[in-house]
Amino acid sequence: MIILTHDDVADLLPMHEAIEAVETTMKQVSLGTAALPLRSVTPVGGDNRMGLMPGAIAEPACFGVKMISLFPGNPARGLSSHRGAMVLFESETGGAVAMMDASLLTAIRTAAASAVATRALARDAASHLAIVGTGEQAEHHLDAMICVRKITRLSIAGRSAEKAAAFAARATRLYPDLDISHGTDIEAAIASADIVCTVTASPTPIVKGAWVASGAHVNIVGSSIPTMREVDDEMVKRGDIWVDYLPSTLAQAGEIVDMIKAGTFSADQLKGEIGAHLSGEIPGRTSPDQITIYRSLGIAAQDLAAAHHVLTRAQAEGRGQNVSF
Incomplete structure (x- = not known):
């Protein structure tokens, strides 16, 4: 498994590449080739919540789960309101191949999705x-x-x-x-x-x-x-x-x-x-x-497409920390 930090995601997922990855996967979603259980949300005290977003996509073939906390008060502490981890699995043997910071991944893929819609509709x-x-x-x-x-x-x-x-x-x-x-x-x-x-x-x-x-x-x-x-x-x-x-x-x-x-x-x-x-x-x-x-x-398909893009670039550029279980 490759462990990728916030800085790795920042370097490996520039916005213009994220937009193209998200557009491709949104087409797949509407063609029915993705498995997307609804997000589950667990209260964890006050206004804070933890969300789990599993899913699978066919191209590139992968599946995974994003585990993300939503703490609305974090920006006042200089932190992202969304913090967590994205775990990506490969589809051939089911192995976990990457874990990466989910806060920046979420922020980039969300804005990229808005850009896809804006390019299509504005x-x-x-x-x-x-x-x-x-x-x-x-x-x-x-x-x-x-x-x-x-x-x-x-x-x-x-x-x-x-x-x-x-x-x-x-x-x-x-x-x-x-x-x-x-x-x-x-x-x-x-x-x-x-x-x-x-x-x-x-x-x-x-x-x-x-x-x-x-x-x-x-x-x-x-x-x-x-x-x-x-x-x-x-x-x-x-x-x-x-x-x-x-x-x-x-x-x-x-x-x-x-x-x-x-x-x-x-x-x-x-x-x-x-x-x-x-x-x-x-x-x-x-x-x-x-x-x-x-x-x-x-949706999880956006996270999976973005995470797979990050992993592919990380492997090509020798980024991240390799660990074994």
Whole structure:
């Protein structure tokens, strides 16, 4: 088994490569070649949770499990809110071949998935990006969006003006040509944006559908359990929604679960899985004024594709620590 650290993952999984790996596996998911049990979540005290995400994919042939903890208070300590390990197995003999840091792997593959959907659904000329949230996912989503669209303007909104300013400063250092604004006013940030990414840990809606401009593309990313939701009912009603995996959407996307239970939305109103669109099975954007939404929950297939990519590069470059059992 090869043990790979946070730094190894950072070096071996650049965003542009992660995007291609995730796009390939999302097509497989919608073709039915992946085995994806729903994420199980265990409370571990207070607002903290541990999640287990097993799965298997056919190409590249591998299976594995991500063991990840979600501690919302970690950013205040200078730590990622998601910490854990990804264990990858090979399919020929069932051996465990790699274990790697899961926090950065999760952050990169999540942003890469949003980029895949944005490349497929956002208008070609989209150039104004709004990010709601100022944490780790915000930074990776900025990198990912820049990979798939020519972003010239960035609007940042967060609960803390200080954190929004700090994120803006980091973004300026990385992308000095961007026109960047920041603050706590979410409505102002997204009002004229072409692409909106919501990447917060808010348990209740903080983004209203009425605020989104016609023709915008929205990536709803931050909430991954049914008791959390970042967007209101109007967002669901105004936009056309593609998802990563229908079974998890119907079980774990808070706004979808709530509205189906209330009888104000039905599963057949979802456009379908993004992989089905990428494979040409279902249409994508049909007009410039259409609001397109990608509802991201994150699935094990994305972790497996990203982890296999990291392992392949590690083996080729002699990275990681080899251990035997």
